[in-house]
């Protein structure tokens with residue numbers, strides 16, 4: 682995406698955001714509440730208008746094709762599926778019908794959709810075991826699996842994930858993380874929005890940090906995770922030496938050697 686700006690009426694949510702996602706990689710988008718993470722995903726999936734938002738500048742290309750003029754269902758057909766914030770499963774429908782809904786609008790044949798269902802059941806056996814139950818009866822973690830499984834039913838080349846670990850116990854969050862790694866290993870690119878920076882940086886190749894609608898930092902995830910300043914500012918890690926230096930006033934101001942603010 683290049684120079685994307687988004688507004689919800691008078692609210693400016695993103696300002697000239699550019700982001701690259703090399704095919705086959707996991708890219709993480711980090712940032713606090715209201716930074717614009719969900720907005721960024723909606724700009725890709727073309728679901729902004731459902732939320733009263735609109736793109737005011739910029740362009741989005743996917744696989745060499747410009748997609749920022751498409752309707753949301755055409756974006757799915759083009760190979761991009763989103764797992765929305767808060768999961769948004771259909772609570773009164775069965776687990777299996779939720780999964781079937783994810784294949785609506787996808788371009789594949791019936792055989793391809795059957796393959797997709799097998800793949801989802803392999804990843805999440807619980808969704809096969811509980812297939813006939815109402816989705817609202819699943820636990821929070823199982824509902825997150827269902828939301829991911831539903832998105833995979835369209836056999837996307839790119840999966841957009843909005844805070845998949847939110848509200849999950851550490852063990853369940855770790856399981857979801859393992860699954861994201863596996864989905865990526867099977868060939869699907871992932872754009873991962875997370876407030877859990879530690880989890881996201883373990884999964885991602887590249888990361889972007891959003892701060893009030895702008896890209897504050899970007900670069901390789903391992904360098905971001907290792908950078909003292911990033912560890913303090915975004916990972917909540919207290920560096921005692923640096924803190925002591927700062928109190929004594931002797932330390933140099935924290936700088937990022939290979940990390941530079943975009944502007």
Ligand SMILES: Nc1ncnc2c1ncn2[C@@H]1O[C@H](COP(=O)(O)OP(=O)(O)OP(=O)(O)O)[C@@H](O)[C@H]1O
Nearest residue numbers: 689692694713714715716717718719720721732733
């Ligand atoms: N539907 C909407 N109408 C008006 N303003 C909105 C709407 N959705 C988001 N915003 C505003 O846009 C900005 C970015 O919101 P967004 O939901 O993208 O942030 P976020 O990084 O996903 O936050 P969170 O971590 O809380 O999910 C915020 O100022 C928010 O209040």
Ligand SMILES: [Mg+2]
Nearest residue numbers: 718719720766
């Ligand atoms: Mg959000």
